[in-house]
Amino acid sequence: MKPPAFDYLRANSVDEVIDLLREHGPDAKLLAGGQSLVPMLNFRLLRPSVVIDINRVPDLDRISLTGHEASVADSTAGALHLGTLVRHHTLESSLEVRRCNPLLAAAAAEIGHLAIRNRGTIGGSLAHNDPVGELPLIAVLLDANLHLRNPAGERSVPASQFFVSLLETDIGDEELLTGATFPEVRSDTGWGFEELSRRTGDFAIVAAAATLELDGGIVRQARIAIAGVGDVAQRFEQAEELLQGGALTREQLAAVRDSIEQSCTPTSDVHASADYRRHAAGVLTCRALEAAWSRTETGAPS
């Protein structure tokens, strides 16, 4: 189908975006990469009276690093700042991103197909909050910070509060998501990302991501997040605690799998049954943890 009628407005600065949002409020939709918005317009699931194109707003496509581990001696993690218009293909191929947060680059490479990644933006993906979106999953895993501009000023929201519900976020009607800050994944931290889909580039049925932060061969902090078993990507803190304070073992992996299968509450849909999703969540998490462990150069789990 074709999109419904709307007015197309092009903003050339963040201030202009905010002014237009103030004027049109909930009748307006922001257009970045358009890889989720335009299909929804074509399906007429959305009927905005105004579409505000933000693609030409300068500086929103910047990538910058602060306090990267190579540049600072202390142990505080650095951070990767991404403008809202950074495109997925840039994220997967940027040397800065691959060095500072290789997990994010690997997750971005799994988004759709090359032509989708050439256009789709990180801001669009985070604001759309698809329940199996790769970037919301990594944002939840690493507790990224999301930056918003509104008529009153600026605010930042941690991922744990940003992703509210199915396709819903904390972004207000008069707000623009200007970017996100992801913590660095340091070289003492192993990471894993596993996604199950029918074909390359399809939406994930379930996806799991994990990091293991080591201190002298012992897990100092484990993080586990899963998408596809609820309305939004979730952390699994009980399972994380099972891994703290030791080396990764087969027994631990089995315990993590049990914990996840018991605590996740997926629903059945046309793509997969609840049981299948629950099973996949456990299996993918273990694979992600094994990959994370092997990336710490400590060998296979004992």
Added chain:
Amino acid sequence: MTSKVALRVTVNGSKYEREVPSRQLLADFLREDLGLTGTQLGCEQGVCGSCTVMLDGDSVRSCLLLAAQVDGAEIVTVEGLAQEDGALHPIQRAFWEHHGLQCGFCTPGMMITALDLIAKLPLAEGSPELDQKIREGIAGNLCRCTGYQNIVAAVRAAAAKMSGQAEAEAGSTDSRESAP
């Protein structure tokens, strides 16, 4: 109401100035306003890949872009692949030689996708992952008749030919020595 938007765009080397409706998709602009019907429209939701065109050097879905968005941009469609004298592009020649098409509906999108894949992915000849990379790379372009085998063979052949050409050009201008 701003129901129409002024548009200046370069398509296959020709410059166009038009007024387009706000909601017009790029694919419809190419097909209906410019008569470039090589670009196909299948699903209109970004899934089938048959509307893929090059926008400023990147492959994109023309059903997921508004025509108004490409003001000032340079577009290449399948009609822009062959040379003016009709000499086929190496990708077109490879599809022909390897029988990489049957009904032809997906072919324009497949060839534009191949163009971007060959430019962006390391598709070195003889690499064991080469066919896997090609298969993953064209996974976003649906073909309902060939069974894909001949398309993979065509992309493989085009990649080999084009990397050979790039090397020959680099050698002839001695740019290899000045490359970083």
